Amino acid sequence: MSPLLAIDGLTAGYGGLPIIDNINLLVAQKEIIVVIGPNGAGKSTVLKSVFALTSILSGSIRFADQEIAGIATQKLVPMGICAVPQTRNIFPSLTVRENLDIGTYAAPPRNRAQVEEGVLTLFPDLKQKLDQPAGELSGGQRQMVTLGRALMSEPKLLLLDEPTAGLSPAYLERIFDLILAIRQTGITILMVEQNARQALSIADRAYVLVNGRNFASDTGANLLANDEIRRSFLGGSRPS
Amino acid sequence: MMEFINFYLIPGLALGSIYALGAIGISMIFGILRFAHFAHGDVMTLGAYGTLTAVWTLGLHPLLALPVGIVFAVLSVLAVDKVFYKPLRELPTIYTVIASFGVALIFRSLIQLVWGSQNEVFIRGVQKPVVLFDLLRVSLLHLEAIAIIVGVAIALHYFLSRTQTGRSMRAVSDNAELARVAGLDTEKVVRATWIIGGSLAAIAGVLAGLDTNIQPNLGWNLILPMFAAAILGGIGKPMGALLGGMVIGLVEELSSYPWLTDEPLINPSYKTATAFLMMVILLIFRPQGLLKGRLF
Amino acid sequence: MDPVGLLFFLVGFLIMAGIYAILCLALNVQWGYGGLFNAGIAGFFAVGAYTSALLTAAPAPTHLGGFELPVLVGIIAAAVTAGLTGWAVAKICIRLKSDYLAMASIGIAEILRMVIVNEDWLTNGSLGITNIPRPFDGLLQGREADILFLAFVWVIVAIVYLVCNRLYDSPWGRTLRAVRDNEDAARAVGKDVDSFRLQTFVIGAALMGVAGALSAHYFRFLSPEATEPLLITFLVWVMLMAGGSGNNKGAIIGALSVWAIWSLTEIVTNRLPAEFATRSSYIRMLLIGLLLQFVLQKYRSGLLPERSPGIAFDKDKDKTHG
Ligand SMILES: Nc1ncnc2c1ncn2[C@@H]1O[C@H](COP(=O)(O)OP(=O)(O)OP(=O)(O)O)[C@@H](O)[C@H]1O
Ligand SMILES: [Mg+2]
Numbered sequence: 047m048s049p050l051l052a053i054d055g056l057t058a059g060y061g062g063l064p065i066i067d068n069i070n071l072l073v074a075q076k077e078i079i080v081v082i083g084p085n086g087a088g089k090s091t092v093l094k095s096v097f098a099l100t101s102i103l104s105g106s107i108r109f110a111d112q113e114i115a116g117i118a119t120q121k122l123v124p125m126g127i128c129a130v131p132q133t134r135n136i137f138p139s140l141t142v143r144e145n146l147d148i149g150t151y152a153a154p155p156r157n158r159a160q161v162e163e164g165v166l167t168l169f170p171d172l173k174q175k176l177d178q179p180a181g182e183l184s185g186g187q188r189q190m191v192t193l194g195r196a197l198m199s200e201p202k203l204l205l206l207d208e209p210t211a212g213l214s215p216a217y218l219e220r221i222f223d224l225i226l227a228i229r230q231t232g233i234t235i236l237m238v239e240q241n242a243r244q245a246l247s248i249a250d251r252a253y254v255l256v257n258g259r260n261f262a263s264d265t266g267a268n269l270l271a272n273d274e275i276r277r278s279f280l281g282g283s284r285p286s
Numbered sequence: 287m288m289e290f291i292n293f294y295l296i297p298g299l300a301l302g303s304i305y306a307l308g309a310i311g312i313s314m315i316f317g318i319l320r321f322a323h324f325a326h327g328d329v330m331t332l333g334a335y336g337t338l339t340a341v342w343t344l345g346l347h348p349l350l351a352l353p354v355g356i357v358f359a360v361l362s363v364l365a366v367d368k369v370f371y372k373p374l375r376e377l378p379t380i381y382t383v384i385a386s387f388g389v390a391l392i393f394r395s396l397i398q399l400v401w402g403s404q405n406e407v408f409i410r411g412v413q414k415p416v417v418l419f420d421l422l423r424v425s426l427l428h429l430e431a432i433a434i435i436v437g438v439a440i441a442l443h444y445f446l447s448r449t450q451t452g453r454s455m456r457a458v459s460d461n462a463e464l465a466r467v468a469g470l471d472t473e474k475v476v477r478a479t480w481i482i483g484g485s486l487a488a489i490a491g492v493l494a495g496l497d498t499n500i501q502p503n504l505g506w507n508l509i510l511p512m513f514a515a516a517i518l519g520g521i522g523k524p525m526g527a528l529l530g531g532m533v534i535g536l537v538e539e540l541s542s543y544p545w546l547t548d549e550p551l552i553n554p555s556y557k558t559a560t561a562f563l564m565m566v567i568l569l570i571f572r573p574q575g576l577l578k579g580r581l582f
Numbered sequence: 583m584d585p586v587g588l589l590f591f592l593v594g595f596l597i598m599a600g601i602y603a604i605l606c607l608a609l610n611v612q613w614g615y616g617g618l619f620n621a622g623i624a625g626f627f628a629v630g631a632y633t634s635a636l637l638t639a640a641p642a643p644t645h646l647g648g649f650e651l652p653v654l655v656g657i658i659a660a661a662v663t664a665g666l667t668g669w670a671v672a673k674i675c676i677r678l679k680s681d682y683l684a685m686a687s688i689g690i691a692e693i694l695r696m697v698i699v700n701e702d703w704l705t706n707g708s709l710g711i712t713n714i715p716r717p718f719d720g721l722l723q724g725r726e727a728d729i730l731f732l733a734f735v736w737v738i739v740a741i742v743y744l745v746c747n748r749l750y751d752s753p754w755g756r757t758l759r760a761v762r763d764n765e766d767a768a769r770a771v772g773k774d775v776d777s778f779r780l781q782t783f784v785i786g787a788a789l790m791g792v793a794g795a796l797s798a799h800y801f802r803f804l805s806p807e808a809t810e811p812l813l814i815t816f817l818v819w820v821m822l823m824a825g826g827s828g829n830n831k832g833a834i835i836g837a838l839s840v841w842a843i844w845s846l847t848e849i850v851t852n853r854l855p856a857e858f859a860t861r862s863s864y865i866r867m868l869l870i871g872l873l874l875q876f877v878l879q880k881y882r883s884g885l886l887p888e889r890s891p892g893i894a895f896d897k898d899k900d901k902t903h904g
Contacts, residue, residue, distance in 0.1 A: 120466050123469025131464065136464075137456070137457045137464065140460060147453060148453065148457050151454060369875075373879050379681070384874070387819065396868060510685070517682075559696050565685060566689050569685065569686050
């Protein structure tokens with residue numbers, strides 16, 4: 047089966063200056079793919095390139111066998127790709143309900159009530175907050191709002207940029223569990239993570255990015271077991 | 287007491303309604319397109335002249351001819367956005383601000399070319415005031431203005447909170463990049479912004495023209511109080527701008543009430559200066575507005 | 583037009599162009615060097631014009647002053663009062679971002695205008711101030727005196743130009759441009775950004791005051807109409823954008839060329855039948871408005887783009903600045 051997303055020889059950056067160089071990355075159906083790497087390695091830039099928020103200098107990005115490099119950002123949601131940016135990823139003055147609603151505008155789900163039901167089952171915390179402005183929620187709840195918003199259009203592929211950044215350990219566990227639960231519903235996930243150890247433990251495969259280039263890629267388990275990777279990217283200590 | 291209501295409070299609310307109608311558009315445009323639209327007053331003027339032409343040719347009452355002025359103003363801003371603002375969209379917004387100064391001038395000179403620069407009136411003759419309970423003596427126009435703003439407030443609230451376009455507009459104003467990532471069609475939102483802003487400006491222009499007379503500087507003279515109103519309400523918050531407009535209008539009229547002595551508190555020839563002054567003071571001490579709008 | 587008439591048309595043209603050149607250089611200091619959006623040029627122009635007029639005119643019961651001081655004293659005082667006004671304005675609004683600074687500066691300019699129109703005891707209101715002298719009055723008579731005034735204006739243009747150039751290349755100017763292009767970085771290396779901005783604004787405002795004074799002396803008469811924002815603020819912005827903001831030569835070229843367009847269209851439209859002639863000034867306004875749009879879209883860096891000596895801020899200049 048051909049991969050759902052295939053990034054091939056991608057060089058991209060901002061204002062004509064390349065940040066990532068010759069990146070290759072494959073995501074097969076129903077996989078969880080994790081991208082790790084030091085700060086500034088260009089992880090977000092890879093995700094943003096899929097979303098046409100960078101200037102692509104060369105290479106190709108294929109989604110379901112269709113070239114999407116250069117397609118306008120807002121056209122991607124109807125194709126079945128949804129993204130959760132790293133920062134500023136909610137509409138703070140809109141209520142939680144309205145935030146979720148925005149997710150349905152570009153690609154109306156076949157059965158809206160059912161999808162909303164599903165999202166609220168995943169994120170029961172949001173149920174009591176539906177009429178509160180999203181800007182008033184805690185960090186973890188905001189992360190749920192933006193995940194919920196992305197799920198409302200029933201995407202095939204979900205791009206997540208550090209969904210656990212700045213969350214307390216308790217929330218962190220929950221978000222990782224939720225990501226597994228989302229995959230259970232048949233959605234493919236490509237995510238960037240700083241909490242590399244946990245992320246690798248749920249990943250099917252993972253890519254390590256350094257200085258805008260592919261550094262290593264393997265199954266999550268193999269990378270976790272690799273001494274060099276552990277020393278350089280997982281904070282040295284032994285896996286618990 | 288009745289004098290206060292008849293000559294200060296009601297006219298203040300009416301003036302506030304005019305400011306509010308203009309400020310809503312300014313606030314929306316600032317929130318969504320990220321620039322201060324200095325030609326907004328001249329959009330009002332266009333609406334007034336468009337309506338005037340309909341009054342002349344069709345012999346209608348100005349408020350019935352209003353749709354013609356609205357269509358005229360909306361088509362003008364949509365054209366201007368396409369030709370003059372859109373090419374600058376990717377640049378720092380200051381270029382669009384400068385362009386809007388130019389558009390203000392273009393609108394005004396075209397108005398003067400087509401309609402001349404003399405004063406025109408919608409309705410000749412003195413309008414009799416409406417007398418209620420022998421005490422309340424107010425101009426019908428002022429009541430109409432207040433009724434219009436109440437209607438607009440209700441419709442706007444419904445539109446922004448219940449409709450897909452309204453929510454999309456608020457989303458773009460909150461976070462334009464996320465809105466694009468979420469798949470919203472920002473150009474459609476921009477178009478809706480101009481349509482609503484242009485329509486409300488045209489209504490404001492006609493009300494202002496009915497209140498005094500119609501001349502090419504009609505709207506330009508109102509631009510600063512309207513900015514003040516938009517800032518007071520919090521940029522990007524249309525309902526706030528509406529409220530801000532009412533406040534600025536009231537302050538302007540009430541500033542010449544003899545509050546302390548028998549003399550007006552502020553010389554009426556400086557009435558508009560109070561609005562400018564409020565704007566400057568707001569900009570300095572509370573630029574986020576009373577309702578916590580966004581800051582750029 | 584006969585040759586003599588043409589000559590004096592040219593003299594009048596160059597005098598006004600010189601006054602506009604000073605305004606452009608002043609705006610260039612504020613916007614081109616400092617990135618400060620001053621939309622209240624007319625206000626500082628008016629302060630300068632009225633200061634010099636009141637100090638140098640003959641005494642009159644209709645307004646304050648009439649001290650018959652020498653013109654040069656008037657002009658220096660104009661720079662001082664306009665500079666002080668600029669200082670007060672900058673003190674309160676210098677931190678505002680561009681759009682807000684534009685609103686605040688227009689607001690303040692409009693309040694100044696209202697004061698000028700309404701305070702008769704000070705300015706004789708809309709009737710204006712008459713008998714404003716020129717420098718070297720009596721040396722030459724009639725139209726010949728214009729030639730002398732022309733020289734006087736352009737000597738001042740030259741001085742202002744040299745001063746502005748020195749400022750641009752000085753360490754002060756370099757810091758200023760650093761502030762303009764990357765405020766956060768400048769703050770990070772410990773520059774007092776606000777005080778640099780304040781100084782820029784004051785210098786620009788003072789120069790605008792000088793231009794105002796010169797125009798009052800040129801016309802020998804001053805009324806609120808001479809400070810019409812359209813003719814001052816707006817036209818000067820178009821001139822600077824067309825000439826190239828950040829470049830002093832560009833500022834002068836911009837003033838000359840836009841004023842040439844303005845004046846030539848006047849000649850053309852004056853020859854039109856009477857019913858069109860009354861509308862001619864609107865055609866000119868329209869042309870200027872369209873010219874600005876053209877410049878913004880096609881010639882964003884102007885006829886003479888900014889040269890950036892020594893520092894690497896011009897990399898993305900088109901994105902961040904004119
Ligand atoms: N909008 C932008 N314009 C210019 N440069 C940018 C932009 N966004 C990021 N960069 C630069 O690109 C490089 C890579 O940034 P990116 O955000 O992709 O890193 P990252 O791997 O996601 O890091 P982090 O772990 O901190 O999120 C950085 O040097 C950053 O300064
Ligand atoms: Mg990142």
